[in-house]
Amino acid sequence: MGTYFTKEHEWVKVTEGIGSVGISEHAAHELGDITFVELPKIGTTVTQFGLLGSIESVKAASDIFAPVSGKVVKVNDALDTAPEVVNESAEDGGWMAQVEIADEAELKNLMTQAQYDDYLKTL
Amino acid sequence: MEEQLQATPICGRHRALNALMAPFGGWDMPIQYEGIIAEHSWCRSSSALFDICHMGEFIFQGDFVADGLEDVFTFSVQTIPLGRSRYGFLLNERGGIVDDLIVFRLAEDKVMIVVNAATAPKDFAVIKERLTGGSFTDITAATGKLDLQGPLSRYVMVEVFGEEVATLPYFRFITLNILGVEAIVSRTGYTGELGYEIFIPADKVGELWDLLLEDERVKPAGLGARDVLRLEVGYSLYGSDIDEETTPLEAGLEGFVNFETTFVGKEALLRQKEQGPPRQKVAFEVNGRRSPRHFYDICSGGENVGMVTSGVFSPMVGKGIGIGFVLPELAVVGTPLTICHERITMEATVCELPFFKDGSVRG
Known part of the structure; x- marks a missing residue:
């Protein structure tokens, strides 16, 4: 189904109803050295654009918002001890949570890769 | 603007x-x-x-005692041996820190004063006003x-x-x-x-x-x-940890104040020494990787007891570390504190400075 992005620089990659969620390479680069990732608890229900977790770098602390609504079914707890993985691989190994997507129609509220790339040019 | x-x-x-x-x-x-x-x-x-x-440098040349420089800082200038430098403070009348600085003894009658960038113009004016003679130049x-x-x-x-x-x-x-x-x-x-x-x-x-x-x-x-x-290593940052509303006693920097000498702010410091400072600097380690940050609240027993002035994730300690000011009775090593900001809370424990003890500074 591809990867979709929010204006707040989260991404969701959808495979068979499960969305893997993280922050974009652009966001990771802007944050600089990431030192802490607050992951949601498994079983939590998140709503689209509602709070999912938070991320801290040497420079700043930021909230992470859920790109889609649904139930958190898995978290990348390797980030508890190695949050720098988000800098190294923001859109792959640096995924944060997997969400059982409640309503795939919500994806139309997000940007495609091409739209997100255009959006970054406007910032 | x-x-x-x-x-x-x-x-x-x-x-x-x-x-x-x-x-x-x-x-x-x-x-x-x-x-x-x-x-x-x-x-x-x-x-x-x-x-x-960006840091400021000033040169004073003259008679340290007769021209008033000896009474400007919280330490004696005339006793700094040639080729050595001394760290200390320029204070206001209330004992608040106008700046922290280092004085380098260049010659019998000459010193270089090295100050923070943001405060350099203010420092120059304050020092100049306290001098009664000699030549004083900003060489920044x-x-x-x-x-x-x-x-x-x-x-x-x-x-x-x-x-x-x-x-x-x-x-x-x-x-x-x-x-x-x-x-x-x-x-x-x-x-x-x-x-x-x-x-x-x-x-x-x-x-x-x-x-x-x-x-x-x-x-x-x-x-x-x-x-x-x-x-x-617990060094203070001017403008974050120390400022004109903070005295060296509150900031745990009394070691850089020589009460044997005369200086502006001494009476205020002596008064504070007698009464005990209303707040005290503490260093604390967070139980985790979250970073305390400037302006976060420090709480204890559900009460707000102070404010974080510096904080960061320490790669050497592997935890969040911070400096802040709290009620004096809480400034005791081992005291548990809670750092709060909006929906963030983190548990912390008062610890000794420096956080990182194995630096090569004296090596």
């Missing part, structure tokens, strides 16, 4: 290195090159080069300053400046010829590592920067890494 930023003589070199630049103390300064943690780690293991041209614009810091910095310095640097002890300096000019090389710094502060005419600082970077043990580091380095 857009603040007019000043640029150091080597600003173009930072841009050429793709540094992330940001305003600091009225100057356009490099925050990071490769990355804050990589630069921090290089400084703790090898030798990092910092552009510190004409003076370049580079800091080379890290356990390997001595080897680099010896290669560039010669053997004389090898035996230079902590808080001593020498004047050396380099690139056809005189430079002051001082065994001081702001990182907790063995290191040097180099003062050289501004028009030569670019050449010296290039020369030092030729050594493969040297990498440039920005103010981001410098802030992590200084906090890990």
Whole structure:
């Protein structure tokens, strides 16, 4: 189904109803050295654009918002001890949570890769 | 109103290195090159080069006692031996810290005063007003300053400046010829590592920067890494941890106040010493990797008991670390504190300084 992005620089990659969620390479680069990732608890229900977790770098602390609504079914707890993985691989190994997507129609509220790339040019 | 930023003589070199630049103390300064943690780690293991041209330098020449300089700072100037420097404070009448600074004894009748960038104009005016004679000059614009810091910095310095640097002890300096000019090389710094502060005419600082970077043990580091380095060893940052509303007693810096001497603010400090300060600096370690930050609240038993003034994730400790001010009864090692900000809370414990104890600073 591809990867979709929010204006707040989260991404969701959808495979068979499960969305893997993280922050974009652009966001990771802007944050600089990431030192802490607050992951949601498994079983939590998140709503689209509602709070999912938070991320801290040497420079700043930021909230992470859920790109889609649904139930958190898995978290990348390797980030508890190695949050720098988000800098190294923001859109792959640096995924944060997997969400059982409640309503795939919500994806139309997000940007495609091409739209997100255009959006970054406007910032 | 857009603040007019000043640029150091080597600003173009930072841009050429793709540094992330940001305003600091009225100057356009490099925050990071490769990355804050990589630069921090290089400084703790090898030798990092910092552009510190933004800091202020003043020269006083005259009779220290007769012209009033002896009573300006919280320490005696006339007893600083030639070739040595002393750290301390310029205070206001209330005992608040106008600035923290270092005085270098250049000659029998001459000192260099090195101050923070943001406070330099204010400091110059305050000191000038307290002087009754002598000559007092701001040489900031004409003076370049580079800091080379890290356990390997001595080897680099010896290669560039010669053997004389090898035996230079902590808080001593020498004047050396380099690139056809005189430079002051001082065994001081702001990182907790063995290191040097180099003062050289501004028009030569670019050449010296290039020369030092030729050594493969040297990498440039920005103010981001410098802030992590200084906090890990508990050094205060003016404007964050200390300011005109903070006294050296509250900030746990009484060791840099000589009550045997006369200075502006002494009566206020003596009064505070007698009554006990209303708040006290504490250092604390967070139980986890979250970073406390300036302005976060410090709580205990559900009550707000103070404020964080500096905080960061410490790569050396592997936890969040911070400095803040709390009610004096809580400033006891082992006391549990809660750091709060909006929906963030973190548990912390008061600890001793420095957070990082194995620096090479005295090595």
